[in-house]
Each structure stands twice: as C-alpha cells, then as structure tokens.
Amino acid sequence: MPTINFEGQDFVCGEDETVLECMTRSGMLIPSSCQSGTCQTCVIRALEGTPPPGSQNGLKDTLKQQNYFLACICKPEEDMTIGLSLVSPRNTVNVIEKDALNESVVRLRLEKPDGFSYKSGQFINLVRTSDDLTRSYSLASTPDDDFLELHIKRVPDGKMSCWVFDTLQVADEVAFFGPAGDCFYVPGKPDQPLLLVGTGTGLAPLYGILRDVLVQGHTGPVHLFHASLAAPGLYLEQSLRDFATQYEHFTYTPCVLHGDTPEGGQQGNIADIPARELGSLSGYRVFLCGDPPIVNALRQKSFLAGVSMQDIFSDPFVFAAQDG
Amino acid sequence: MSTVYEQLGGDAAINAAVDVFYRKVLADHYVNRFFEGVDMEKQAAKQKGFLTMVTGGPNNYTGKDMREGHKHLVAMGLNDAHVDHILCHLRSTLAELGVAQDLIDTVISVAESTRDDVLDR
Structure with missing residues (x-):
C-alpha cells in the first residue's frame, strides 16, 4: 500500500482509500467540500511521485503539469510526497545588466544559477540581501536564455522599485526564491490561436x-x-x-x-x-x-x-x- | 436506470455545460449583478457542482449548502424572478447541448426543488 508523506510525516494509504480520506483519518485536515472531484477545494500538489491522471480531472493544463491533483478522488498508485508548494532554495546572484526600457521601467538581467529551471511566464521573489525586503517580479526571459530578466516599474515611494532604480548597480548581489506561478504556455495544440x-x-x-x-x-x-x-x-x-x-x-x-x-x-x-x-x-x-x-x-x-x-x-x- | 449525468457523458460533458451556462448567466443583465466581483474560477467550480447535482452526478451538496451559499444574495434582493432566469438559462444550455426534452424536464425539476433553499424560505 502506498505511503503518503505530508509535512514530514508518513501515512499509509489503505486499500481503496483516497488521499483525503487517509489524511482525514490521521487527523490531518485538508480543506475539502464536495468530496467528489468537482469543487476543487482540496487541490494539492505531488512534490514527489505522480498522481493518477484521473485525480487531475478538470484541472487546468498548467496545474496538471505541476502535478497538482484533487485529494478527494486520488487513490494513489505509488508513494507520494504531497504539500501545497515546493520549498525553493534561496539563490544569490549578481546583476549582470541594468538599463532603462522607458522613463519608468528598468530591465534587470541577473545571472541564472546552475540547474535553475522555470517556465516562461512564471515569477520569482526578489530579495534585497541587506534586509530581506522581498517582492515578486515576473520573468521576461525564456529558459533558453542564459540570464534571468525582470522588468521593474518604478512605484512612487515603492521600497524595492526605488532601490532598484536609484541604488542597485551592475555586479551587485541580490537573492531570489522561486519560481512560482501557473500562467505559462503548455506545449500542444500548436494551431490554437x-x-x-x-x-x-x-x-x-x-x-x-x-x-x-x-x-x-x-x-x-x-x-x-x-x-x-x-x-x-x-x-x-x-x-x-x-x-x-x-x-x-x-x-x-x-x-x-x-x-x-x-x-x-x-x-x-x-x-x-x-x-x-x-x-x-x-x-x-x-x-x-x-x-x-x-x-x-x-x-x-x-x-x-x-x-x-x-x-x-x-x-x-x-x-x-x-x-x- | 442511469442518471442524466451518465447519459450526458459524465464529467467532460459537465465541463462543457458549465462554460455555456455560465456565459449565458454573465451575459444576462437581469441577473449578472449577483456575479460581480466574484472569482470566476471558483464560481465555475460551484456551477459545476450545481450542474453535477441537478443531473444526478456524484456530489455531496445539501439543501443547507444551497441556503448558506445564497444568503448574501437574498440580502442583495435575489428573488423568484432571478431564479426563473437561471432555470431558463439552464434549460437552453441543455437544449443547445442536444439533451432530450424529457431529460431536460427531469433536470429542471431537480433544480426547481432547490428554489426555497436558494431563496432562504
């Protein structure tokens, strides 16, 4: 019988038991409502292992691709580690380019850490290393680029954006977490407008x-x-x-x-x-x-x-x- | 006897029906103010739950859910005329999808049975 790891604990899923039933029986209360795969309240992500395709019915392609599934209709076929999101390591990188795209938008290019993978359209959380001030910015680069590109708009009195505009320079160090977000292109249907x-x-x-x-x-x-x-x-x-x-x-x-x-x-x-x-x-x-x-x-x-x-x-x- | 849900083609058919039904509802100026400012994806999931229920598909919805879920709308003035509009959109959605008249009547009668709960009476 498959084992489900959730928040560091192992739970053995019984014969014919769904992930939601297994969690609930063990006192781990995942929010749920319809318990029939319709309302999507119990959506959760397989961080390791693959959810059975039937447990992804009705989810968007971008969520399916990230191994999200519905706990209430998932009878696991293999061991899985589940959770709400991946804990991403903090990356520290240097700024390699900074230039103005217009009077209120600056383009930052950052080093891309080895092994960092993402999909075009996702975002990262940029961190100012001196005080851990953090803001989310979308990636404008594609995975084929050997840098990460951000477009940052100057917000009046915005702590991060004004710092990026006025203080941050090429070769300075910044940190980031990520990637996250489900607004991206899933290959397939190449003739779709x-x-x-x-x-x-x-x-x-x-x-x-x-x-x-x-x-x-x-x-x-x-x-x-x-x-x-x-x-x-x-x-x-x-x-x-x-x-x-x-x-x-x-x-x-x-x-x-x-x-x-x-x-x-x-x-x-x-x-x-x-x-x-x-x-x-x-x-x-x-x-x-x-x-x-x-x-x-x-x-x-x-x-x-x-x-x-x-x-x-x-x-x-x-x-x-x-x-x- | 199989349910209307099964005869329609199950989950995939309901997904298609939700798109058609929700579009009709949003385009209807008599009722669309009740849907202003709501998260469209959550709303579509709720409508899928509703369509699954009224077609006899797998669901755990109760009269209490219908009552609680619409209370704030009753406070906004939701009444029988609005419910009539929604049922009309449901009827035409099913007709557009080629559902037979007797099955449509069955679905509408199930939906009709939720009216008092929806209107908190």
Whole structure:
C-alpha cells in the first residue's frame, strides 16, 4: 500500500482509500467540500511521485503539469510526497545588466544559477540581501536564455522599485526564491490561436511566453496587445515590431487609454479592445497579466467572447500595501 | 436506470455545460449583478457542482449548502424572478447541448426543488 508523506510525516494509504480520506483519518485536515472531484477545494500538489491522471480531472493544463491533483478522488498508485508548494532554495546572484526600457521601467538581467529551471511566464521573489525586503517580479526571459530578466516599474515611494532604480548597480548581489506561478504556455495544440494581453510591466511574462511560443513552433495566430495609459508607458515596441515582421502569424498592437496612438495601435479601454478587434474568441487560449481590475475585466470579456474557462491563464499583479 | 449525468457523458460533458451556462448567466443583465466581483474560477467550480447535482452526478451538496451559499444574495434582493432566469438559462444550455426534452424536464425539476433553499424560505 502506498505511503503518503505530508509535512514530514508518513501515512499509509489503505486499500481503496483516497488521499483525503487517509489524511482525514490521521487527523490531518485538508480543506475539502464536495468530496467528489468537482469543487476543487482540496487541490494539492505531488512534490514527489505522480498522481493518477484521473485525480487531475478538470484541472487546468498548467496545474496538471505541476502535478497538482484533487485529494478527494486520488487513490494513489505509488508513494507520494504531497504539500501545497515546493520549498525553493534561496539563490544569490549578481546583476549582470541594468538599463532603462522607458522613463519608468528598468530591465534587470541577473545571472541564472546552475540547474535553475522555470517556465516562461512564471515569477520569482526578489530579495534585497541587506534586509530581506522581498517582492515578486515576473520573468521576461525564456529558459533558453542564459540570464534571468525582470522588468521593474518604478512605484512612487515603492521600497524595492526605488532601490532598484536609484541604488542597485551592475555586479551587485541580490537573492531570489522561486519560481512560482501557473500562467505559462503548455506545449500542444500548436494551431490554437493565442491572445496575450498585458498592461504596463504585465508585458514581462508575456514577452517570455511570446518568445517561447515562437521558438517552440506554434503555428496558430498569436496576437499581443500591450496597453498603457499613454504612449510613453509602452516599451520594447521596436523589438515587438521586429518579431511581427519576422513572424507572419504574430501581430503586435500597442494600446493607449488616451493621447497619441502609436502606429498600428489602438486607443480605448484595453478590456474592450481584443474582442473588438478579433471578434469571436471561441477556441482561443488567453494569457492576461498586469493590473488586477483590468485582468479581471479582461477575463470576463474574454470568456463572454467565447474563450473556454480552462483556456484562460492570468497573473494579476498585486502590489504591497502603500508600497511596490 | 442511469442518471442524466451518465447519459450526458459524465464529467467532460459537465465541463462543457458549465462554460455555456455560465456565459449565458454573465451575459444576462437581469441577473449578472449577483456575479460581480466574484472569482470566476471558483464560481465555475460551484456551477459545476450545481450542474453535477441537478443531473444526478456524484456530489455531496445539501439543501443547507444551497441556503448558506445564497444568503448574501437574498440580502442583495435575489428573488423568484432571478431564479426563473437561471432555470431558463439552464434549460437552453441543455437544449443547445442536444439533451432530450424529457431529460431536460427531469433536470429542471431537480433544480426547481432547490428554489426555497436558494431563496432562504
């Protein structure tokens, strides 16, 4: 009978017993509700061992790939170590490049530690080593790059972002934990149309996903909308225009809420623009990153325009209270 | 006799039904204010639970769950007319998915049986 390791303790799972039943019987109370694989309250992750495929029914592809499963319908077939998240080691690395992408966004490139693996679109938690101040930033690099790239927006009075802008220099040391996040591209369905929408530095994870998708030979159309309040807030415009020239199936649309509209761009509320430009989004896979209210609005608009809930991946950026 | 859930095709069919049903509900201005600001994924999981229950699939939902889960909406003014709209969306969802009329009637009667719990009466 398989053994389940949870928080350092071993539990023997009985004949025909689910992981949830085994845990509950042993006094380890995992939150649960429907106990029939529907409500997803008891979702948990196999850190070692592989959950039976049936125990991942209804989970998104990104969660399946990270070995998440539903404890209430999982009858384990092998020993597993389960938990809510991996404890990631702290990495200490040097800054190798720092340059401005526009007046309020800086690009940091960090050394990539040996053996560090992640998926484009995931984020890391950056740590200032002097006092352990920590903030999350999305990775704009792809696993093929030999550096880690972050796009950091200056937040007024933001402790971390102002320090990065004003003090941090090339060759300085920073630390990080991670990676984490489930807004990434899972290979498969290469002809599926893709929609990527980001506001501000929400472009960072999308920039990684985009390059990943193009390199992995995705053949379906790929549409990227990058929105900012006004044109000076956009960045990496030339590089994205170059991709659009190089790859016939990729289109880039810079969007602004007000002011001058860049060439080939759109003006208006970004929540309305993709469905207005593309029409029905039925069959699309969608990635949404940036300001939470806009990400939520886009999630709803995309769904109403026909995207299946299983095909919407999002990463709303949450800012520290009175800070950034 | 097999359940409507099984006749529909089980879990995969319910997943497809949730997308259709939830989209109809969100697009209906008469009821969509009750869904404003909720986490769409959690809401979809709840609707999957609801559709699984009304089609006779595996579930552990009770009248108490329906009552507790809708109390805050009753306080916002949820009434019979809103429930009528939801049942109408459920009916048209099942029809769109090609479910036979007698099975639709069975599902609707199960859903109808939750009305008093939902409206906290």
